[in-house]
Amino acid sequence: MxxxxxxxxxxxxxxxxxxxxxxxxxxxxxxxxxxxxxxxxxxxxxxxxxxxxxxxxxxxxxxxxxxxxxxxxxxxxxxxxxxxxxxxxxxxxxxxxxxxxxxxxxxxxxxxxxxxxxxxxxxxxxxxxxxxxxKVLTEYRKPVVLNDEELGELTLDKDLDMFEGEVLWRGEQICVSLEVDAADEDTWADARRAMKVMLAEQDRWDGDMRSSAARELTELACEWRESADEEVPEITEESFARRIELRSIAMEPDGSFSAYFDDDDMFFGHCVVVYGSLTDGVASAEMAG
Incomplete structure (x- = not known):
């Protein structure tokens, strides 16, 4: 099964x-x-x-x-x-x-x-x-902080099984979260390694995510534009890809990721989420939130 x-x-x-x-x-x-x-x-x-x-x-x-x-x-x-x-x-x-x-x-x-x-x-x-x-609770409450040369300071949220921090992405600070098993340090290393692989090729990944989101969501964005109370600029795939701004990336130990973009009000404040993996590339995109 x-x-x-x-x-x-x-x-x-x-x-x-x-x-x-x-x-x-x-x-x-x-x-x-x-x-x-x-x-x-x-x-x-x-x-x-x-x-x-x-x-x-x-x-x-x-x-x-x-x-x-x-x-x-x-x-x-x-x-x-x-x-x-x-x-x-x-x-x-x-x-x-x-x-x-x-x-x-x-x-x-x-x-x-x-x-x-x-x-x-x-x-x-x-x-x-x-x-x-x-004693277990006392140990649980102790903060766990990793200092990585490339990813900076990462703090473990034990309730969410997630390391959180910030990195520089194409000149701008974005949030990163590494989704791990808090009890398994091998997953910590795997998630850090996967995030660094993506970071090393950030220009390519940024372009792929933007173009994929634009292909899948521009038509929907145009429908939302028609319902706006005031006149807003025309939306094309090129303008859609340019307008969205990456805010955070959630990375899993196996290299699967979710990237969250600000929608620049094309969906009236909702976000654009792009899903994929390091091995298979960008898989899908959706409006969410």
Whole structure:
């Protein structure tokens, strides 16, 4: 089963089927939440996730570090009422009774955190005391800064798994973000290397991205121009390519990238996003935001 088929099979599960993917018996754990939260629509319910970076098995006392999720289902009505992501605080320790995800084979591309899950049975204590997890949190809060000769200072946002910084692109400062696995330094090196490859050929990449965006979006920009309240200049592919301004690039370890351009008000303040990879070149462009 490939990744797409796997994701579709997961999303088609009913709540009863989904809950059967967890162990029958609950266990007591202390869990340190950090890294955000989210909710995904499944078959008749929502799967709510809060991310953790470590937990302690209360029966054995063993400390387990690594990204994971505590999860629970909510109905469409609960989701639509709002506030479902406010149930748990970040950088806090909770004592829970929870059922662990049953290990199963997954295709390449499935994140480790999606397999390291606990389905909440009961919240036993908030702001629980746990010296071992306090040490993990102290380490987690320490800033991680890389100084690269070509990319400058890069600061790790651990919640987003992303290094952020600025580089000089054709004479102008732009923002860069390197999307990494915060726990895997090999991905740090791969993303930095990929960004430097693009930076070394920035004139070519800049031209390719501009011309591709112009080919795909000039017609749409002309449609938006017709709905403007005031007279605006005619838009051609040449003027479109010239007017957009690169603001940031998000680079992944495998060389896939997203480049974000200011639209110069051709889409009334929306942005232009160009997607591609170092190996295959520019793939597509869209108006977004």
């Amino acid at each position: 490939d990744l797409l088929e796997y994701m579709r099979s997961q999303d088609s599960m009913t709540q009863a089927e989904w809950e059967r993917t967890f162990e029958d018996e609950g266990r007591e754990i202390l869990v340190l939440l950090a890294g955000g939260s989210g909710a995904g629509k499944r078959n008749g319910f929502w799967d709510v996730s809060h991310y953790f970076i470590a937990y302690v098995d209360c029966q054995t006392g063993a400390l387990h570090t690594g990204d994971g999720r505590i999860v629970y289902p909510v109905s469409d009505e609960e989701h639509d009422a709002g506030g479902i992501l406010d149930r748990f605080r970040r950088e806090a320790v909770y004592r829970l009774k929870a059922r662990k995800k049953i290990p199963h084979e997954v295709p390449e591309g499935v994140t480790a955190s999606s397999q390291n899950q606990f389905l909440i049975v009961e919240v036993l204590e908030e702001d629980a005391s746990c010296p071992a997890l306090d």
